Amino acid sequence: MRAKGLTVTEKRVLISLFVVSGLLCFLPPGLSVYQQHVLIVSLFYVMMASSWNLVAGYTGQVSFAHAAFAGIGAYTSGILAAKAGINPWVGVVAGAAAAALLGLAVGVLCLKMGGIYLSLTTLGFSEILRIIITNEYEVTRGTMGLQIPGLFAEYSKLSYFYVMLVGALFTLIVVRLLIHSNLGLNFRAVQNDERAASSLGVNVVQVRLLAFTFSSALAGMAGALYGHYLLLITPEIPSLDQQFLVLSMTVIGGMGSFFGPILGAFSLEILSEYIRAYGEYHVLAFGLVALVVARFAPNGLVGLITSRRDKKASPAAAA
Amino acid sequence: MALLEGQGLSKRFGGVAALDGVNFAVEQGTIVGLIGPNGAGKTTLFNVVAGMFRPDSGRVLFRGEDVTNLPANTICRMGIARTFQVTRPFLKMTCLENVAVAMINSPRSEHGRDWRRAARTYLDYVELGHLASTEARYLNVVQKKRLEIARALATKPELVMLDEVLGGLNTQEIGRAVEFVKRLRDERKLTICWIEHVMGAIMGAAEKVIVLDQGKHLMEGPPDAVVKDQRVIQAYLGD
Numbered sequence A: 001m002r003a004k005g006l007t008v009t010e011k012r013v014l015i016s017l018f019v020v021s022g023l024l025c026f027l028p029p030g031l032s033v034y035q036q037h038v039l040i041v042s043l044f045y046v047m048m049a050s051s052w053n054l055v056a057g058y059t060g061q062v063s064f065a066h067a068a069f070a071g072i073g074a075y076t077s078g079i080l081a082a083k084a085g086i087n088p089w090v091g092v093v094a095g096a097a098a099a100a101l102l103g104l105a106v107g108v109l110c111l112k113m114g115g116i117y118l119s120l121t122t123l124g125f126s127e128i129l130r131i132i133i134t135n136e137y138e139v140t141r142g143t144m145g146l147q148i149p150g151l152f153a154e155y156s157k158l159s160y161f162y163v164m165l166v167g168a169l170f171t172l173i174v175v176r177l178l179i180h181s182n183l184g185l186n187f188r189a190v191q192n193d194e195r196a197a198s199s200l201g202v203n204v205v206q207v208r209l210l211a212f213t214f215s216s217a218l219a220g221m222a223g224a225l226y227g228h229y230l231l232l233i234t235p236e237i238p239s240l241d242q243q244f245l246v247l248s249m250t251v252i253g254g255m256g257s258f259f260g261p262i263l264g265a266f267s268l269e270i271l272s273e274y275i276r277a278y279g280e281y282h283v284l285a286f287g288l289v290a291l292v293v294a295r296f297a298p299n300g301l302v303g304l305i306t307s308r309r310d311k312k313a314s315p316a317a318a319a
Numbered sequence B: 001m002a003l004l005e006g007q008g009l010s011k012r013f014g015g016v017a018a019l020d021g022v023n024f025a026v027e028q029g030t031i032v033g034l035i036g037p038n039g040a041g042k043t044t045l046f047n048v049v050a051g052m053f054r055p056d057s058g059r060v061l062f063r064g065e066d067v068t069n070l071p072a073n074t075i076c077r078m079g080i081a082r083t084f085q086v087t088r089p090f091l092k093m094t095c096l097e098n099v100a101v102a103m104i105n106s107p108r109s110e111h112g113r114d115w116r117r118a119a120r121t122y123l124d125y126v127e128l129g130h131l132a133s134t135e136a137r138y139l140n141v142v143q144k145k146r147l148e149i150a151r152a153l154a155t156k157p158e159l160v161m162l163d164e165v166l167g168g169l170n171t172q173e174i175g176r177a178v179e180f181v182k183r184l185r186d187e188r189k190l191t192i193c194w195i196e197h198v199m200g201a202i203m204g205a206a207e208k209v210i211v212l213d214q215g216k217h218l219m220e221g222p223p224d225a226v227v228k229d230q231r232v233i234q235a236y237l238g239d
């Protein structure tokens, strides 16, 4: 099913990406400032969820440091711009690079052990980062937040929208290319069966490390862009709340699928705008829904949508 | 010099001595049968050679080189491929992708950029070509065993270790499978180490048979001599 229709699927994916982003391009000018804001935040989560999906969905490594890497990106770029006057665009690249380097370091520390150790180490890393940011008041302004320059001389939501759209498309294209490269085959082999993969020559640790580093870099870029949009960066960005929101989006949308995180990011972000009025428990609620989804519909919304079609196509009589 | 050699290999699991000082050799270009009752340590021997388990003591030599504690992926890249007795296909990947993983990680594979076509020839070779784009989870047991073989071959090995690949076949199919394994040796110049309970198959293909019993190397020799040996009969009947 998969390989046969690959070129067709590939075309379909590209076309739908272009159509949707084309539509998005014309949409915002007619929207209210608030609606534009929701779209911008959604696009940030598209970047976050899609890049988290790269490690969690495609190599089966559940990292809790994805929001932390976004924080590394945001604070690197933000501090460079605010304290050293470095051009924010350069800062975004530096933020992504810093996240990649730290991702590599964390990966080297714990990927050999994998599984639960990775989850625990990344959880610890997140917490340490939060403590550092909160305590290094001189540099980060702690929980008060650090005011940083924007990407443009003149503030315009519309410009930010286009920047985030390009960032999201870039992230999606990178993810797509990786998944369909030889490395992507190895990602999936490692997730399907580590032992079988290594017996066929796959260097499991190296493959996980590459996925983790790419994913961290993309999170760093997302965080840096988002920070320059908010103009005020706080420990909220690298918080565990944020992490669980990204996790919920990916799981509910569909782990290990290309469209799952996109769908999850938009629907949960928009939904959370509606239920925000009822207090700040929406992340908890999403987490619970994600648990149920993981248990009963492991392929998420995307799985539910495509399962009917797949049933027909599956060679049940594979003789 | 033998292509593969084991010297004094031992491996314990808790109280069980799965391997107990096993010495063996596999000569280049031959088919060597590995037999023994259930739990004799046959699969463990493969796992130790393939770098899946570290032996407690002893050495594994491949082309005379010590490969004892190398990781599984390195062993594979050096030219030793294995199939799993309990098959381990990548369930959520297509048959073609399953084979592709083996090809793209092999330093000897000459697939170039177009691995699809090359992978397809391996599937055709084991008669799974028509299922190329089917996910492996839809395969039945016999097809999964074939996929194991296709993947092992796709790594372009020098030595293939087959672990009970005849499961689920009838007598006629077993005959064909034996011819298939012999062709692997003759046409692909492979050396083969083959675990099988079906005596007839081993008898028809192997130059040499090694018998394991309770982790120990019981005896070895040409197939007809082995099946007549009193110790082997005793081991199989149990006491």
Ligand SMILES: Nc1ncnc2c1ncn2[C@@H]1O[C@H](COP(=O)(O)OP(=O)(O)OP(=O)(O)O)[C@@H](O)[C@H]1O
Pocket (backbone or CB within 6 Å): B013, B016, B017, B018, B036, B037, B038, B039, B040, B041, B042, B043, B044, B045, B085
């Ligand atoms: N991973 C493991 N953990 C614990 N014990 C093991 C493990 N692998 C094998 N054993 C034990 O080692 C002994 C040898 O097992 P092994 O699988 O090598 O036998 P075998 O000769 O392949 O048997 P069979 O013909 O049934 O496949 C058995 O007692 C088995 O229970």
Ligand SMILES: [Mg+2]
Pocket (backbone or CB within 6 Å): B042, B043, B044, B085
């Ligand atoms: Mg066995």
